[in-house]
Amino acid sequence: MRPIGSYFIDFLTLVPMAVVQFLMARAVWRWARARGWGEGTMLGLAVLLETWAALLALGASFSTPALTMHLALPAHAVGVIQAITSLWLFASSGSYVVYRIWRRWARGTAEDIADTGRRRALQSIGYAAIAAPAAAIGYGALIGRTDFHVVEREIAVPGLHPDLENLRILQVSDFHLSAFLSEKELARAIDAANELKPHIALMTGDLVTRAGDPVATAVRQTVRLKADAGVYGCMGNHEIYAGSEDLTQRLAARSGAQFLRMENRVLKFGQGQFNLAGVDYQRAGHKELYLAGAEKLIVPGMPNFLMSHNPDVFPVAARKGFDVTFAGHTHGGQVTVEILDQSVNPARFYTRYVTGLYRIGERSCYVTRGIGTIGLPARIGATPEITLIRLKRA
Known part of the structure; x- marks a missing residue:
């Protein structure tokens, strides 16, 4: 059985990511509501966000061997669920944090930039920065993982x-x-x-x-x-x-x-x-x-x-x-x-x-x-x- 002390790193990474995921979900919900989305669309969004939360919970739960054995899932399935969860958490959380930093910085500089081309260049830099964490995780999974x-x-x-x-x-x-x-x-x-x-x-x-x-x-x-x-x-x-x-x-x-x-x-x-x-x-x-x-x-x-x-x-x-x-x-x-x-x-x-x-x-x-x-x-x-x-x- 896995010793309790070895869960420390799991929770050390899980807690801040859970907070970030909550903030992301809240931001998405507010964004959709501000644009007057219909009830059906909002319901679909709610289901999506709940699935999001369930995936997060599953990833944490499958660190516990007792739950895995109780559900009688094959090891391969458990590994896939954990991997998908962790890839999503790291990539999306990193991108969201960069996005919030960029938004804060962009608000302070946008008023000083009148030139449309420079504004677009600034936006492009911001989008690239937001994509960087997800790109890095993708590289680490597809190439770095087996780059012996x-x-x-x-x-x-x-x-x-x-x-x-x-x-x-x-x-x-x-x-x-x-x-x-x-x-x-x-x-x-x-x-x-x-x-x-x-x-x-x-x-x-x-x-x-x-x-x-x-x-x-x-x-x-x-x-x-x-x-x-x-x-x-x-x-x-x-x-x-x-x-x-x-x-x-x-x-x-x-x-x-x-x-x-x-x-x-x-x-x-x-x-x-x-x-x-x-x-x-x-x-x-x-x-x-x-x-x-x-x-x-x-x-x-x-x-x-x-x-x-x-x-x-x-x-x-x-x-x-x-x-x-x-x-x-x-x-x-x-x-x-x-x-x-x-x-x-x-x-x-x-x-x-x-x-x-x-x-x-x-x-x-x-x-x-x-x-x-x-x-x-x-x-x-x-x-x-x-x-x-x-x-x-x-």
């Missing part, structure tokens, strides 16, 4: 054996294989990952989104990863929500892939070796329990690496002795906006570790943006990522 990027980084590791120098570690995460990431699209990402010829491949959680999503298909694509030392993974929060933890581990094991659940493996390359550990999703509402018992996974005398879907465990992992933590979960914010030198990123509301490489002393954590999407089936300013890490001696 390879990111290569080097991580310095203290005490690294010379035979582990330049070891290539592939990290993929957050497939969210569901209505808005097809198996064909995921296979394209896996093919791109295999071209990197890694020594070891890591999958850091969230193969699917919800109960009913194609777990077997997601695992089938995961085990297609080719790496000298094999494929390893850990569980994400959506494996919990989907109730697919045991199934994922069992299906992967049949093909030789290992999902580590409070387990570790010592891997050897030449005369060098390192310890790789994996833990299940560490719940954000129980930070005092982060990595409880994980110290027993540490192997002295060699580098220790950790797979944890939740990047917030990094400070605890560093204290316990893990040299590198591999995480996902954040999607890099999924939809981010750059304003001058500032970034508006929703992931910053719940974590310090949004995307990229972080360090505490000599310890490192890499947070990948992942492959898929959640909620809004779009990516803007946070392209889907296939990560290749090269180890270096510190």
Whole structure:
């Protein structure tokens, strides 16, 4: 069952958008009434606005697994409803806010502009600005969502054996294989990952989104990863929500892939070796329990690496002795906006570790943006990522 604390971001985005949607509906109603629309037309408009509100409510409700199961809707249908709702909310709310700002600004400048051509140019600029949010969301859904990027980084590791120098570690995460990431699209990402010829491949959680999503298909694509030392993974929060933890581990094991659940493996390359550990999703509402018992996974005398879907465990992992933590979960914010030198990123509301490489002393954590999407089936300013890490001696 989804923990209550994880609904915070849902409501953080839902409440202001609900307010904007109400203001939009009121503005449309007043506009129609001022133009003397007939009773039949006004009734039709009322039905349209009520449908609008129902769509908003459905999108919020389907965040609750209990309601989904109660209505016995297929996962594909739930995903489509959520996606349509979120696309509409983001696009229309953004356009409406820009429209209100433009109207306020235009009222102040229209009196100063007597030239008709300049007024029309001003109107054209305003219309373009109003359309921009919807256009951006459309781009993020149609193109940005599957614009897979390879990111290569080097991580310095203290005490690294010379035979582990330049070891290539592939990290993929957050497939969210569901209505808005097809198996064909995921296979394209896996093919791109295999071209990197890694020594070891890591999958850091969230193969699917919800109960009913194609777990077997997601695992089938995961085990297609080719790496000298094999494929390893850990569980994400959506494996919990989907109730697919045991199934994922069992299906992967049949093909030789290992999902580590409070387990570790010592891997050897030449005369060098390192310890790789994996833990299940560490719940954000129980930070005092982060990595409880994980110290027993540490192997002295060699580098220790950790797979944890939740990047917030990094400070605890560093204290316990893990040299590198591999995480996902954040999607890099999924939809981010750059304003001058500032970034508006929703992931910053719940974590310090949004995307990229972080360090505490000599310890490192890499947070990948992942492959898929959640909620809004779009990516803007946070392209889907296939990560290749090269180890270096510190």
